[in-house]
Each structure stands twice: as C-alpha cells, then as structure tokens.
Amino acid sequence: MGIKILQAVVELEAKLKAILEEVQELKRYASALEQQNEQLRAKLYAQQEHGKAYENLAKLYEEGFHVCHAHFGRFRSQEEDCLFCLSFLRKNQKEPAEKRE
Numbered sequence: 001m002g003i004k005i006l007q008a009v010v011e012l013e014a015k016l017k018a019i020l021e022e023v024q025e026l027k028r029y030a031s032a033l034e035q036q037n038e039q040l041r042a043k044l045y046a047q048q049e050h051g052k053a054y055e056n057l058a059k060l061y062e063e064g065f066h067v068c069h070a071h072f073g074r075f076r077s078q079e080e081d082c083l084f085c086l087s088f089l090r091k092n093q094k095e096p097a098e099k100r101e
C-alpha cells in the first residue's frame with residue numbers, strides 16, 4: 001500500500017514536471033509570437049509612413065488587418081468591418097497624397 005502511494009506520487013511528480021515544461025515551451029512560443037507581431041506592426045507602420053499610403057492601407061484592410069489608429073496592424077475579424085478603419089480609409093481617400101493630373 002505504502003509503496004503504491006509512493007509510486008503514484010512519483011508518477012504524479014513526473015507528469016507535473018512534463019506539464020511545467022510544456023508551459024515553459026508555450027511561454028517561449030507566446031513571447032516569440034508577440035515579438036514577431038511587434039516587428040510586423042512596426043514594419044506595417046513604416047510602410048504606411050512611406051508613400052502610397054492609401055493603397056497600402058486599403059490592401060491591408062482587405063487582407064484582414066486593422067489600419068485604424070487604435071488597433072493598427074492587428075488581425076481583424078473578416079466578417080465584420082471596423083468602423084474606425086472605414087472612416088480612416090474614407091478620410092484618406094478624400095485627400096490623396098499625390099495627384100497625377
């Protein structure tokens with residue numbers, strides 16, 4: 001009886017260790033993703049700053065990213081439009097940066 005309990009505890013300890021290792025792995029993964037996301041956002045933001053702003057933004061929006069200030073570069077649910085994004089795009093469309101005519 002005593003040995004059985006000890007064995008169960010040892011097994012439980014091994015399982016807990018495995019779970020903790022998995023948690024560490026997930027944490028590393030999450031932080032890598034976060035970093036990647038941050039870089040992506042910075043890249044998108046830089047892209048926005050350099051010319052062709054409206055075209056880029058409209059494309060990004062269609063691809064499922066926010067272009068509004070509040071959520072810039074974050075994934076957008078494709079099913080619903082973001083009012084901030086739409087009004088932002090509309091505002092930028094009205095006054096194009098360059099007119100070739």
Ligand SMILES: [Zn+2]
Nearest residue numbers: 066068082085
């Ligand atoms: Zn938005």
